[in-house]
Amino acid sequence: MKKLLILCLACCSMTATVRTATAQGLTDMSHSKQALMQNLPLGATQWTGGFWGERFNVLSTTGIWSMWETWNTPYETIDALGQHGSHGFANFQAAAGTVKGKHHGPPFHDGDMYKWLEACAAVYAVTKDPKLDALMDRFIEQVALAQRADGYIHTPVVISERNQGIDSHAGTDNAAGIEIGKDQKHAFASRLNFETYNLGHLMTAGIVHKRATGKTTLFDCGRKAADFLYNFLTNDAAELSRNAICPSHYMGAAEMYRETGDQKYLRLTEGLIAIRDSVTNGEDHNQDRLKFRDQYEAMGHAVRANYLYAGVADLYAETGEEQLKRNLEAIWDDIVNHKIYIMGGCGALYDGVSPDGTTYNQPYIQQIHQAYGRQFQLPQEAAHNEICAQIGMLLFSWRMYQTDMHPKYVDIIENELYNGILSGISLDGRDFFYTEALRRTNEFPYTMRWPKHRQRYITCFCCPPNTLRTLCQAQEYAYSVKGDTLWVNLYGQNTLKTKDVEIEQQTGYPWDGHITLTVKRAKRLASIRMHIPGWSDGMTLRLNGKDILAEDLRQPRKWKKGDQVELILPMKPRLIEANPLVEEAKNQVAVMRGPIVYCLEGEDISATGASATDKPRINDIAIPADVKFTETTVTIAGHQMVALEADVPVVNRDFWGKDDLYRELRPVRQQTAHIRLIPYYAWDNRGIQDMSLWLPLAR
Numbered sequence: 001m002k003k004l005l006i007l008c009l010a011c012c013s014m015t016a017t018v019r020t021a022t023a024q025g026l027t028d029m030s031h032s033k034q035a036l037m038q039n040l041p042l043g044a045t046q047w048t049g050g051f052w053g054e055r056f057n058v059l060s061t062t063g064i065w066s067m068w069e070t071w072n073t074p075y076e077t078i079d080a081l082g083q084h085g086s087h088g089f090a091n092f093q094a095a096a097g098t099v100k101g102k103h104h105g106p107p108f109h110d111g112d113m114y115k116w117l118e119a120c121a122a123v124y125a126v127t128k129d130p131k132l133d134a135l136m137d138r139f140i141e142q143v144a145l146a147q148r149a150d151g152y153i154h155t156p157v158v159i160s161e162r163n164q165g166i167d168s169h170a171g172t173d174n175a176a177g178i179e180i181g182k183d184q185k186h187a188f189a190s191r192l193n194f195e196t197y198n199l200g201h202l203m204t205a206g207i208v209h210k211r212a213t214g215k216t217t218l219f220d221c222g223r224k225a226a227d228f229l230y231n232f233l234t235n236d237a238a239e240l241s242r243n244a245i246c247p248s249h250y251m252g253a254a255e256m257y258r259e260t261g262d263q264k265y266l267r268l269t270e271g272l273i274a275i276r277d278s279v280t281n282g283e284d285h286n287q288d289r290l291k292f293r294d295q296y297e298a299m300g301h302a303v304r305a306n307y308l309y310a311g312v313a314d315l316y317a318e319t320g321e322e323q324l325k326r327n328l329e330a331i332w333d334d335i336v337n338h339k340i341y342i343m344g345g346c347g348a349l350y351d352g353v354s355p356d357g358t359t360y361n362q363p364y365i366q367q368i369h370q371a372y373g374r375q376f377q378l379p380q381e382a383a384h385n386e387i388c389a390q391i392g393m394l395l396f397s398w399r400m401y402q403t404d405m406h407p408k409y410v411d412i413i414e415n416e417l418y419n420g421i422l423s424g425i426s427l428d429g430r431d432f433f434y435t436e437a438l439r440r441t442n443e444f445p446y447t448m449r450w451p452k453h454r455q456r457y458i459t460c461f462c463c464p465p466n467t468l469r470t471l472c473q474a475q476e477y478a479y480s481v482k483g484d485t486l487w488v489n490l491y492g493q494n495t496l497k498t499k500d501v502e503i504e505q506q507t508g509y510p511w512d513g514h515i516t517l518t519v520k521r522a523k524r525l526a527s528i529r530m531h532i533p534g535w536s537d538g539m540t541l542r543l544n545g546k547d548i549l550a551e552d553l554r555q556p557r558k559w560k561k562g563d564q565v566e567l568i569l570p571m572k573p574r575l576i577e578a579n580p581l582v583e584e585a586k587n588q589v590a591v592m593r594g595p596i597v598y599c600l601e602g603e604d605i606s607a608t609g610a611s612a613t614d615k616p617r618i619n620d621i622a623i624p625a626d627v628k629f630t631e632t633t634v635t636i637a638g639h640q641m642v643a644l645e646a647d648v649p650v651v652n653r654d655f656w657g658k659d660d661l662y663r664e665l666r667p668v669r670q671q672t673a674h675i676r677l678i679p680y681y682a683w684d685n686r687g688i689q690d691m692s693l694w695l696p697l698a699r
Contacts, residue, residue: 024211025476027314027399028258034320034403037482040498042211043125045475050493051510052474054639055422059472060123063429067116067468068135070457086461088113089139095158096145102163103156105459110155111198111248112465113139114205117218119469121205122476125212133213140209140218143202147221151228152187153202154195187232199225200248207252207259219259226256230268233275245286246304246388247272250311251395254318269315284354285368293323296330298339298372299354302347302384305372306392313399325403332400335393336412338375342576342590343597343680343693344412344420345385345436346393349373350449376581380694381439382448387463390420390436391470398477401489405482410489411534417474417490418510419597423681424467426454427637432464433684438599438693440684441618445658453688479503484526484556491515491531491567500524510594511642513569522559529554530567533595540568569594573629573644577697588694589623591644593631597680598644602690604676608647616673618690622651622698629677636678637685644677649698 024030025039032038047053071088087104092113094101117139124132147153187195206222209215229249250272257265273292282288284300287308298305309331316324340346352371370384394416401409424433431454440452458464479496480487486501491509496502502520509515517528530553532539541548544564553565573593578585591598600618607614629644650671656663683691 024258026208026473027255027402029317029402031258031261032317032403034317036405037402037480037487039476040479040481040496042122042208042476044498045478045494045496046126047475047492047494048504050508052492052494055471056123056126056475058427058429059119059425059468060127060129063425063468064116064120064123064132064472066430066456067119067465070461070464071113071116086457088461089142091155091159092139092142092146095153095155095162096142097162098142098145100163101159103159106461107154107156108194108197108246108462110153111194111201112461114198114201115462115465115469118201118205118208119465119472121209121212122469122472126475136209136213137217140221143221144217147224150231151224151226153221153225154187154193154198156193157187194245196229196249197246199229200250200252203252203256204248207255210259222252223256223260226253226265226268229253229272230264233268233271247307247311250308251314254311254314257318266318269311269318273312273315283366283368285366285371289354293327295327296334298331298335300368300371302370302372302389303386303392306346306389306396310392310395310399313396313403317399317403328400332396334375335372336408339372339378340393340412341378341383341385341420341438342578342592343423343436343438344390344393344416345383345438346389346420347372347384347386348378350382350384376579376583378578378582378584380584380692381437381441381444382446383435383437385420385436387421387424387433387436388466390416390424391466394421394470402480405487407531408534410531413477414490414533414595415597417471417477418595419680421467421470423683424463425471427639427682427685431456432458432467434458434460434463439618440689440691442690443619443656452684454684478505484524485529485554486525486527487529487531488517489531510596511571513571513594515567515569517565517567519559519563520561522561522563525559526556527554528565530565532567533569535574535592535595536569537572537574538570540566542566542568573598573631575623575625575627575697578694585694587697587699589625589697590694591623591629591677593642593644596642597693598677599680599683599691599693600675600677600695601683601686603686604643604678606674607650608672608674616650616671618692620650620652621673621675622649622696624648624698632676634676634678636682639682641679641682645674646677647672647674649673651696651698 025042027039029035030038047056071086073087074090086109088109090099090101091103091105091109093099094103117136120132120136124136143153146155146158148158202225203222206219210219250269253265253269253272257269276288277291279288287295287300287305292312309328312324313328316328335346339348347370349371352368352373353365354368354371370386394413397409397412423436433454437452475494478490478492478494480489491507492505493507494505500523504518504520505515507515530541532550541550541553543553571594573591576590576592580586600621602618605616605621607616627646627648629646632643632645633640634643650673651668654666680693
């Protein structure tokens, strides 16, 4: 194994490259071999109002601080664990020696706190809030004190070492194994300790914090963590290969290479992915049953899968290896064409099996948690769809877009932001989903493992800070540059300011499809490319009031202050049907308007006509193919949105008994109901009630 690793690590030049470029955004591919475009500097794009401006305001003023209250539950309130708060920060204090105590909570809370800090840094890049800066410094101080001299940090292990008087901070190398407690004996004692996941998020948070603040306090910790992984990879690759669960460290190592230019971290990225192929008795749960270059379908645990694919996409961006591109394109197409929900959900099954339907060797079949199932296997009320999987799909798609420039990747990014990820957080910015169902009905006979109601604290708290950091960074996906061409990826009211370019975007998107770009400064700007969403049925493009073609806008020109580009996208409700192989959506329709997926909640149904006092249920409603929707503005939890209203037929007014499996078809009484559809991201903000995204098609 060690010989194989040395060959792998030696494939890159040993020379470190010094980089002097200005701080970049979330993924700095300005020097990447295969990248065709790059980010703009962190904080260069700022929401100035509209949809995302309002969301950013809620998240930055309420969401960040509410989550800090969750993290900062002190040890003396231990009974609150699992109900009101986490002891995540107290764990770092104990690991740092600031307080005396034991570790509480799951082992991946370290990484979850790093994600929260990354959200803080993204907000600070925009607001420069000194209170937020001080809060980050307070947390980072404890991280630095808790980190061992060799760069390792995992609070369960470090706390155990401190409580036993082991001075690992003075240079003790504990990688060989010191008895320090149940399931936490040493680094990588169990793959379910999520150490590499934690370290990966430390690296990423440190880089984003440095780009946002100019400070290197957390970045230094992240770099030491990367060095620890590099040394561990060099000396014990076999052990490390078995601990690549939710592999955020692939993305972290790749971005560390981009930030520093040190080839060591590119070798680390290559080595971490290469050692997956050495795993014996691997499993699809962790995507290591097959060597990666033999994989062409999305399989296994969806969060682990999407993080893996994003990390390999980072490696492809740096090396340009064509085989990796073939794998990534095939896997991405498999997800989008066969396995993703209309609202961006990934990982349909609470529990699947793998290989599924491909072998008669029963002992060979493995149980897979939160799994990508078979193609077209997309349950609704029993859907899993962990939010982190949707975020992983966004990260995967963003990296594919930067190396390919195909607009289909932006379509998925937009869908995930508006539907798959935004729905994970309440409108007031305080409560969170872990999973996302497409239906919730009182008649459903099972209590699922995770609640279909948002909560302030979830014992598996990985999704809330992931959701928060992703949405706080949404503006960073709005623009890309390629030479002197500006690519406009996402629409929302904002300003873009760099030393060479200043653009103002005015729009009421996603409710209004009229977008106006006004050039304020254009020292190095030759052409502009506006993203035309795949859902759009036509568009109008104007330059300084005159209709033009998209090709005209792409031609180099000398831009002057005051030049305006207008894009008008038709915004009308449309009915969507699924492939008949999606059995649970057969003969049903979903409703979209622009990029927004809609749903129906129970309180938005009212009877009409003679039966006005007899309120129908979700299961009674059907949507005619020629339905006429009326658009109206409504407010839920202080957030304005466009709702869709219509009169529709009631098709099933007879209750089914809990023991009724089949019955003779009964005649349908001619009744109607008035319904109001709301955006899917806004459901579950008015109490627990029935909801459905897909509704029967009235024939």
